[in-house]
Amino acid sequence: MTTDNDVEEAAALRAAMVCELRDQGACQSERVAAAFAAVPRHLFTPGESLKVAYAVDIAPIVKRGDNGLTISSVSAPHLQATMLEAADIKPGMRVCEVGSGGYNAALLAELVGDGGHVTTVDIDPEIVERARTFLNEAGYDRVDVMRADAEEGVPDAAPFDRIIVTAGSWDIPPAWIDQLADDGRIVVPLRLKGTTRWIAFDRDGSGLVSRSYGLCVFVPFQGAGSHTERTVTIEDGVVLRLDDENLKVNGDALRRASHLPRIERWSGVVFDMPDEQALFLLTNASDMALLYADQEAVDRELIARPALKGVPALIGSDSFAYRAARPNDDMSSGYESGVYAHGPSAENLAARYTDLLHRWADKYHRRGAASIRYLPEPADPPALSSGVIAKRHGTVVITWP
Numbered sequence: 278m279t280t281d282n283d284v285e286e287a288a289a290l291r292a293a294m295v296c297e298l299r300d301q302g303a304c305q306s307e308r309v310a311a312a313f314a315a316v317p318r319h320l321f322t323p324g325e326s327l328k329v330a331y332a333v334d335i336a337p338i339v340k341r342g343d344n345g346l347t348i349s350s351v352s353a354p355h356l357q358a359t360m361l362e363a364a365d366i367k368p369g370m371r372v373c374e375v376g377s378g379g380y381n382a383a384l385l386a387e388l389v390g391d392g393g394h395v396t397t398v399d400i401d402p403e404i405v406e407r408a409r410t411f412l413n414e415a416g417y418d419r420v421d422v423m424r425a426d427a428e429e430g431v432p433d434a435a436p437f438d439r440i441i442v443t444a445g446s447w448d449i450p451p452a453w454i455d456q457l458a459d460d461g462r463i464v465v466p467l468r469l470k471g472t473t474r475w476i477a478f479d480r481d482g483s484g485l486v487s488r489s490y491g492l493c494v495f496v497p498f499q500g501a502g503s504h505t506e507r508t509v510t511i512e513d514g515v516v517l518r519l520d521d522e523n524l525k526v527n528g529d530a531l532r533r534a535s536h537l538p539r540i541e542r543w544s545g546v547v548f549d550m551p552d553e554q555a556l557f558l559l560t561n562a563s564d565m566a567l568l569y570a571d572q573e574a575v576d577r578e579l580i581a582r583p584a585l586k587g588v589p590a591l592i593g594s595d596s597f598a599y600r601a602a603r604p605n606d607d608m609s610s611g612y613e614s615g616v617y618a619h620g621p622s623a624e625n626l627a628a629r630y631t632d633l634l635h636r637w638a639d640k641y642h643r644r645g646a647a648s649i650r651y652l653p654e655p656a657d658p659p660a661l662s663s664g665v666i667a668k669r670h671g672t673v674v675i676t677w678p
């Protein structure tokens with residue numbers, strides 16, 4: 278039962294959330310801040326405490342798959358705010374949200390106003406039912422909630438001025454580009470080299486070009502557009518994630534390398550924007566993959582801590598090298614970038630890695646330095662160059678102008 282105290286506490290927590298989103302820079306415009314101030318988020322997160330509902334960085338889990346992994350959540354406010362700002366939604370627009378929860382659709386409804394329209398689509402009937410119920414209860418019954426595999430978009434409600442995707446997508450299905458208005462924008466969390474970046478894309482001829490992007494984590498896209506990433510296990514709890522089917526990886530040789538003593542080399546390059554630096558590393562060497570280790574592998578001192586969250590790694594035939602960071606008072610952030618390397622060719626890989634760190638620091642040490650294009654034709658022949666990623670329907674080309 279909701280008491281007057283609960284309502285007051287929710288209002289206070291909502292106001293505090295908006296302040297924090299502004300302070301963080303996630304909310305930059307009055308319009309987005311007003312939407313967050315208006316929608317009672319706790320009505321979309323039943324079963325969670327009010328504190329959790331209004332925490333800027335918590336994405337309450339709604340549903341897990343048979344393997345225990347999360348397949349639906351209410352996204353964290355800071356990420357929703359960031360993506361809504363990137364989408365630049367104006368009153369009167371027609372918007373499609375891929376992946377429903379209700380809350381983000383309510384924010385969208387606030388942003389487009391009575392003259393606009395929001396369609397939200399989810400593949401999972403339970404999530405659709407839930408979103409519909411919560412939206413109605415919160416007074417947003419004008420939002421259309423549909424059940425469908427969004428791989429085909431929502432042709433009946435198209436064209437859209439904005440498409441906001443809220444599941445980690447391997448590719449951009451042709452339907453999304455077809456259903457986007459000529460001056461439309463699509464904001465999509467796209468899998469790139471083992472990591473996910475939300476990218477705000479505008480039309481560029483028959484393809485798309487990025488306006489802004491940032492690191493994020495999302496539940497995976499299901500259905501016809503789902504994708505199983507290529508992984509190579511090096512040791513128990515140590516895995517490489519690769520985009521490139523053609524990159525040769527000798528797992529046995531790398532396992533042997535992982536048991537050889539590591540060398541470490543330091544670059545003199547500040548460690549302050551790990552996500553931007555990682556995107557540069559991953560897209561400037563065709564033999565770079567993402568190295569992950571679990572806590573047990575770190576505790577066994579097989580691989581160092583940076584690999585817990587995934588770290589770019591140069592992969593040789595018998596050796597590998599990955600990014601490290603150490604405290605350094607001479608650096609503005611207090612940390613310096615470096616490299617750990619294992620195997621007979623460790624010295625050579627570490628030198629190449631350090632060279633990449635210097636190239637990034639000299640020319641691209643800022644946010645948003647990359648330009649990301651989506652070409653709606655598959656790469657022919659299959660792309661191998663470092664900044665070109667072959668997808669199912671098209672090709673992602675990342676350049677550093």
Ligand SMILES: C[S@@+](CC[C@H](N)C(=O)[O-])C[C@H]1O[C@@H](n2cnc3c(N)ncnc32)[C@H](O)[C@@H]1O
Binds near residue numbers: 351352427444
């Ligand atoms: C992070 S949740 C959405 C959160 C929601 N936008 C909110 O208000 O915070 C991602 C959703 O994407 C849905 N999804 C995954 N694959 C899909 C597909 N092919 N078509 C439509 N929905 C999909 C999942 O069922 C899940 O509910």
